[in-house]
Amino acid sequence: MTAMLEVCGLTVNYGRIQAVRGIDFTLETGQISALVGANGAGKSTTLLALSGLLPKAGGQVRFEGEDITRLAPHQIVARGIVQVPEGRAILTTLTVLENLELGAYRHGLKAADDELDAVLHLFPPLKERLHGLAGNLSGGEQQMLAIGRALMAKPRLLLLDEPSMGLAPLVVQEIFRALRAINRGGLTLLLVEQNVCQALKLAQHGYVLENGLMALSGPGRELLGHPRMLEAYLGG
Amino acid sequence: MLEQQFVNALSLGCIYALFALGFTLVFGVLGIINLGHGAVFMVGAYAALMTVIHLNLPLWVAIIAAMIAAGLAGAAIDALVLKPLRKRGAPHLIPMIATIGTAIILNNGAQAVFGAGTLRFPFGTVPEEALQIAGVKVTALDLGIIVLSFAMMAALLLVMRRTQFGRALRAIAESPKAARLLGINVERLFFVTSLAAAALGGLAGVLISLNSNAIFPLMGQDILLKGIAVIILGGMGDIRGAMLGGLFLGFAEVLSVAYIGSDMRDAVAFGLLFLILLLRPQGLFGKVVQRKA
Numbered sequence: 001m002t003a004m005l006e007v008c009g010l011t012v013n014y015g016r017i018q019a020v021r022g023i024d025f026t027l028e029t030g031q032i033s034a035l036v037g038a039n040g041a042g043k044s045t046t047l048l049a050l051s052g053l054l055p056k057a058g059g060q061v062r063f064e065g066e067d068i069t070r071l072a073p074h075q076i077v078a079r080g081i082v083q084v085p086e087g088r089a090i091l092t093t094l095t096v097l098e099n100l101e102l103g104a105y106r107h108g109l110k111a112a113d114d115e116l117d118a119v120l121h122l123f124p125p126l127k128e129r130l131h132g133l134a135g136n137l138s139g140g141e142q143q144m145l146a147i148g149r150a151l152m153a154k155p156r157l158l159l160l161d162e163p164s165m166g167l168a169p170l171v172v173q174e175i176f177r178a179l180r181a182i183n184r185g186g187l188t189l190l191l192v193e194q195n196v197c198q199a200l201k202l203a204q205h206g207y208v209l210e211n212g213l214m215a216l217s218g219p220g221r222e223l224l225g226h227p228r229m230l231e232a233y234l235g236g
Numbered sequence: 237m238l239e240q241q242f243v244n245a246l247s248l249g250c251i252y253a254l255f256a257l258g259f260t261l262v263f264g265v266l267g268i269i270n271l272g273h274g275a276v277f278m279v280g281a282y283a284a285l286m287t288v289i290h291l292n293l294p295l296w297v298a299i300i301a302a303m304i305a306a307g308l309a310g311a312a313i314d315a316l317v318l319k320p321l322r323k324r325g326a327p328h329l330i331p332m333i334a335t336i337g338t339a340i341i342l343n344n345g346a347q348a349v350f351g352a353g354t355l356r357f358p359f360g361t362v363p364e365e366a367l368q369i370a371g372v373k374v375t376a377l378d379l380g381i382i383v384l385s386f387a388m389m390a391a392l393l394l395v396m397r398r399t400q401f402g403r404a405l406r407a408i409a410e411s412p413k414a415a416r417l418l419g420i421n422v423e424r425l426f427f428v429t430s431l432a433a434a435a436l437g438g439l440a441g442v443l444i445s446l447n448s449n450a451i452f453p454l455m456g457q458d459i460l461l462k463g464i465a466v467i468i469l470g471g472m473g474d475i476r477g478a479m480l481g482g483l484f485l486g487f488a489e490v491l492s493v494a495y496i497g498s499d500m501r502d503a504v505a506f507g508l509l510f511l512i513l514l515l516r517p518q519g520l521f522g523k524v525v526q527r528k529a
């Protein structure tokens with residue numbers, strides 16, 4: 001196994017508030033890793049810093065051996081690290097197709113024909129809504145669009161911030177099924193979830209963030225049985 | 237008579253539309269009201285005049301020179317004023333105030349170099365021919381203004397609708413954060429937008445100075461107010477709205493001069509505008525969308 005992403009001592013501040021306080025973690029190539037934790041633990045902050053949208057106050061991020069700590073967001077996307085952010089960030093005033101096309105912004109539309117087919121195959125509901133405004137999609141469809149749009153960028157590492165948020169259980173199943181399929185296709189995933197149980201079942205490796213510090217880490221199944229996890233997140 | 241007024245109104249409205257386009261583009265993409273837009277309009281007019289007088293080049297070259305000069309001014313304002321403010325995360329009112337400053341600097345600069353008086357293009361610069369189209373006399377100048385303006389508007393609409401560049405600009409207009417996550421170099425597109433918007437402003441500047449044959453340092457201040465009115469009428473940030481709003485203002489002005497009297501021109505035009513906004517406060521094409529972080 002080789003490490004795709006190595007994070008070392010990552011620190012992120014909002015003014016004087018330390019939201020992430022020197023965390024270390026490693027993502028293995030081809031795996032699904034989960035990052036879980038309570039509200040305000042610093043999960044979204046970590047992802048936004050990885051994508052370059054928040055400045056890193058300290059630490060280092062290496063992607064496939066290259067130091068990407070100081071790169072700008074578009075350079076990070078160009079390396080193949082693509083994020084589906086919290087709240088999905090769908091462009092509601094653009095059509096579904098235009099959202100997908102913008103996913104392929106970096107390498108152009110012509111190069112993304114296969115990706116478009118693959119995305120529509122993965123998420124059939126999007127096919128019928130291609131020319132409608134993205135703002136009119138249901139929550140589940142918007143999440144599909146957000147993931148599909150990220151796939152259009154031909155990512156090597158996909159960061160997902162709470163893809164199950166606000167969705168009905170059946171739709172969540174659908175999304176998780178798609179994530180499993182994407183991963184089987186060879187894509188490395190980092191999944192941030194409040195849905196701790198489902199996330200750890202899906203992930204080969206899990207990390208638990210508490211108050212900006214890495215509290216626990218280990219194989220997903222092991223964490224599911226960890227006494228501290230049972231007590232704090234899995235409802236005994 | 238009415239047909240004649242129609243042509244005048246159309247060419248004036250086209251110029252307002254071009255001016256408002258740049259204005260609305262900056263508002264939509266950068267999220268700021270650029271009160272320096274009138275000054276780059278003035279820069280375009282002077283650049284064209286200098287090209288004709290000192291370089292003895294034909295009018296079409298002067299028009300291109302106007303767009304280049306104004307575009308460079310817009311780019312410089314972005315790089316030297318707006319970008320540093322963005323870096324510091326300055327709230328929206330700050331860049332607006334800063335653009336007032338750039339307008340004053342450019343206006344005073346023009347006054348220092350060219351004097352406060354009105355300058356004109358030398359006789360013969362503006363083509364004098366007139367065509368008869370369906371019984372209406374259309375001057376070559378009016379025709380040129382109308383054709384050029386519509387070509388510009390069509391090109392801009394096409395770019396916004398059909399290209400990745402246009403989609404990226406619309407993405408930034410809705411959410412700069414989402415655009416960044418898509419790998420769009422938002423900072424660079426801010427710069428390009430400032431440049432393109434100013435070039436459109438410069439084009440409007442040279443066209444109006446040909447239309448009225450008058451160039452003076454404060455020529456941008458009048459049209460600035462009209463530009464604000466037009467983009468509010470059209471719906472802030474909306475491109476089609478800026479076009480229609482500009483045409484509307486052109487017609488309102490010309491027809492009120494023709495039928496009510498020239499003293500009442502602005503009063504009637506702005507009165508009508510106010511009435512429309514009472515009926516449709518969000519403007520013709522405005523949506524009630526809140527910009528996201």
Ligand SMILES: Nc1ncnc2c1ncn2[C@@H]1O[C@H](COP(=O)(O)OP(=O)(O)OP(=O)(O)O)[C@@H](O)[C@H]1O
Nearest residue numbers: 014017019037038039040041042043044045046194
């Ligand atoms: N823009 C901000 N300004 C100041 N503090 C912030 C900001 N965003 C987040 N924080 C704080 O940083 C800490 C971490 O927030 P973050 O959003 O990363 O948590 P999270 O783990 O993603 O939580 P959730 O599960 O609710 O999404 C919290 O204490 C939060 O209040």
Ligand SMILES: [Mg+2]
Nearest residue numbers: 043044045086
């Ligand atoms: Mg979060």
